[in-house]
Amino acid sequence: MNTKIIRTPSRAEGGITPEEKLKMDAIAKEWIDIAMRTDPIDPEKIVPAIEALYAAADLEKPRVVIVPSPMVMAFAYGAAAWIWHCRKNPDAATYDATYDATYDATRDETYAATYAATDAATRAATYAATYTATYDATVAATDAATRAATRAATDAATDAATYDATYDATRAATYDATAAATYAATYAATYAATYDATRAATYDATRAATVAATDAATVAATRAATYDATVAATDDTHGSPEKIAAKACKDKAGDGGLMCAKLWWKPSQGGNMWAAFPSYVAAMRDVLGLQLPAFVKYQAWEDSALHGSFRIMHEEFCMVSDFPKQIHKDAENRPHNDSGPSHEWRDGWKLYHIHGVRVPQLVVEHPEHITVQMIDEETNSEVRRIMIERYGQSRYLLDAGAIVLNRDDYGVLLRRDVPEDEPIVMVRVLNSTPEPDGSLTTEEAAEIFGADKVSSQATLMRALGYESPRWKDYFLRVPPEMKTAHEAVAWTFGVSADEYHPDFQS
Amino acid sequence: MQMRQGDVFLKSVARIPAGAVEVKPDNGEVVLAYGEVTGHKHRICHFMDTGALPARLFEAGDMRFLDVQEPTNLVHEEHATVALQPGVYKVSKFGIGTQREYSPEAIRSVAD
Numbered sequence: 311m312n313t314k315i316i317r318t319p320s321r322a323e324g325g326i327t328p329e330e331k332l333k334m335d336a337i338a339k340e341w342i343d344i345a346m347r348t349d350p351i352d353p354e355k356i357v358p359a360i361e362a363l364y365a366a367a368d369l370e371k372p373r374v375v376i377v378p379s380p381m382v383m384a385f386a387y388g389a390a391a392w393i394w395h396c397r398k399n400p401d402a403a404t405y406d407a408t409y410d411a412t413y414d415a416t417r418d419e420t421y422a423a424t425y426a427a428t429d430a431a432t433r434a435a436t437y438a439a440t441y442t443a444t445y446d447a448t449v450a451a452t453d454a455a456t457r458a459a460t461r462a463a464t465d466a467a468t469d470a471a472t473y474d475a476t477y478d479a480t481r482a483a484t485y486d487a488t489a490a491a492t493y494a495a496t497y498a499a500t501y502a503a504t505y506d507a508t509r510a511a512t513y514d515a516t517r518a519a520t521v522a523a524t525d526a527a528t529v530a531a532t533r534a535a536t537y538d539a540t541v542a543a544t545d546d547t548h549g550s551p552e553k554i555a556a557k558a559c560k561d562k563a564g565d566g567g568l569m570c571a572k573l574w575w576k577p578s579q580g581g582n583m584w585a586a587f588p589s590y591v592a593a594m595r596d597v598l599g600l601q602l603p604a605f606v607k608y609q610a611w612e613d614s615a616l617h618g619s620f621r622i623m624h625e626e627f628c629m630v631s632d633f634p635k636q637i638h639k640d641a642e643n644r645p646h647n648d649s650g651p652s653h654e655w656r657d658g659w660k661l662y663h664i665h666g667v668r669v670p671q672l673v674v675e676h677p678e679h680i681t682v683q684m685i686d687e688e689t690n691s692e693v694r695r696i697m698i699e700r701y702g703q704s705r706y707l708l709d710a711g712a713i714v715l716n717r718d719d720y721g722v723l724l725r726r727d728v729p730e731d732e733p734i735v736m737v738r739v740l741n742s743t744p745e746p747d748g749s750l751t752t753e754e755a756a757e758i759f760g761a762d763k764v765s766s767q768a769t770l771m772r773a774l775g776y777e778s779p780r781w782k783d784y785f786l787r788v789p790p791e792m793k794t795a796h797e798a799v800a801w802t803f804g805v806s807a808d809e810y811h812p813d814f815q816s
Numbered sequence: 817m818q819m820r821q822g823d824v825f826l827k828s829v830a831r832i833p834a835g836a837v838e839v840k841p842d843n844g845e846v847v848l849a850y851g852e853v854t855g856h857k858h859r860i861c862h863f864m865d866t867g868a869l870p871a872r873l874f875e876a877g878d879m880r881f882l883d884v885q886e887p888t889n890l891v892h893e894e895h896a897t898v899a900l901q902p903g904v905y906k907v908s909k910f911g912i913g914t915q916r917e918y919s920p921e922a923i924r925s926v927a928d
Contacts, residue, residue: 801918813818
């Protein structure tokens with residue numbers, strides 16, 4: 311290594327020294343803690359930070375609105391964005407007013423064409439309402455400018471080493487469990503709720519078209535039985551937090567609001583959950599000693615990441631989410647909690663993850679309510695595997711009607727096909743020794759494993775003083791290609807059936 | 817000769833590999849395996865009268881071997897006792913041959 315270490319306020323070259331690496335590790339740790347923070351947001355800190363962020367991009371001072379969770383942020387943003395859009399574009403406001411009327415007046419044959427045209431117009435208008443100019447301007451003024459400036463001020467080796475020590479380290483430790491999980495969940499919340507709301511709208515529309523063609527008295531009766539019941543099932547205040555937020559959004563701003571809510575991600579920034587970049591810049595500035603002009607405006611970006619979570623950048627307002635109340639992850643930094651929510655925000659919005667896979671609340675908190683039907687109806691194979699594991703693989707095999715592939719002296723080989731996944735094949739074996747806490751009577755054991763096998767064992771046990779022994783069985787999952795119980799048991803010890811012939815088993 | 821006691825599988829082999837190191841007895845017993853959950857042990861006890869041990873356990877890499885010098889018994893809280901005759905056995909509880917279970921993601925080892 312002949313590369314000379316250069317450190318000036320405008321230039322850093324020659325890689326990083328071991329001492330610098332240690333300081334960078336500390337910075338990465340600091341930003342990992344910031345990404346994972348769970349204390350409440352402080353308005354006195356985040357409001358000035360956001361105002362400075364807008365000022366850095368030469369934008370007008372926004373209304374800064376603090377919201378309790380990213381989910382509420384998405385729907386509140388949707389309603390607010392649509393209301394602002396309608397105020398500034400009076401034509402758009404007529405969309406909601408004419409929406410139902412249009413469908414009321416539309417006959418079946420023109421339905422499709424009108425729907426498509428209305429849909430297209432709404433999309434175009436909604437897209438404009440969620441434009442990302444504010445997002446782009448703030449990023450360009452702070453984040454992107456700083457990135458370019460630090461790259462220009464360092465050589466590749468120094469930049470790469472600093473990047474590894476801070477950006478990569480911070481991102482690896484936090485991203486999956488913070489930004490990615492939150493983003494995915496918020497996306498799912500708005501997508502699902504919007505889908506529900508759209509269904510309601512098409513349902514309403516269909517109903518309206520039927521009204522015109524049928525007797526009013528019949529309609530009144532049908533309405534009570536269908537529409538009211540549907541509304542009660544989907545929109546009441548006992549629904550999920552997502553549905554409640556979606557209802558609030560629709561009540562405030564109609565379908566335009568929901569369309570904007572669905573696009574919340576476009577103008578959103580990750581705040582503290584995008585911790586990797588601030589960690590990298592802090593190392594460039596505080597360890598390598600760079601004092602670049604870009605860092606002046608960048609300060610607002612760093613402060614916004616330090617003091618707030620996910621945020622939405624709108625020209626009129628900035629919505630900033632509070633930090634979660636709790637976050638849990640596994641050793642591989644994936645969102646995970648075996649016994650409760652992986653994430654919970656202070657408004658009660660909770661997410662559940664098992665080793666990075668998002669699962670319904672019931673799977674974690676009430677696995678005893680999982681049923682074979684729920685498992686078989688689950689379309690996500692990762693979620694289904696977790697449900698089967700929580701239900702108990704062997705119990706699922708028995709309850710779901712497994713077929714017996716083979717029964718021999720070594721046990722019983724069972725298979726249950728799983729939709730769109732490999733079959734579960736398990737060998738059920740009898741513990742050769744009867745036990746006081748065994749679950750099977752001799753008769754039951756004989757039924758499962760064959761009378762011969764159990765009776766010879768029972769005779770031996772009676773000789774040893776067990777009058778009415780109880781038996782314990784257990785299940786071992788084996789590769790799906792196993793053909794016999796003998797082959798399966800041999801596989802569990804890593805040998806072939808030919809090599810496995812115990813002279814005595816207990 | 818092959819014997820199985822729960823998840824411990826013993827198979828006669830010709831000899832203990834060169835370089836194998838003796839595993840020290842635990843509290844006067846030769847313990848082949850500890851149950852991870854129950855704390856139960858697959859073990860060989862010393863003779864009541866002399867206190868001498870009838871067998872010695874050896875480790876070679878990730879494999880274990882049992883050298884039985886006098887007829888003895890392998891005992892466990894939940895399984896019938898297995899009688900062992902003098903000879904050398906490979907213990908399938910460690911490394912290759914450990915009882916395992918299939919999983920779509922990874923293969924897990926079994927411990928009773």
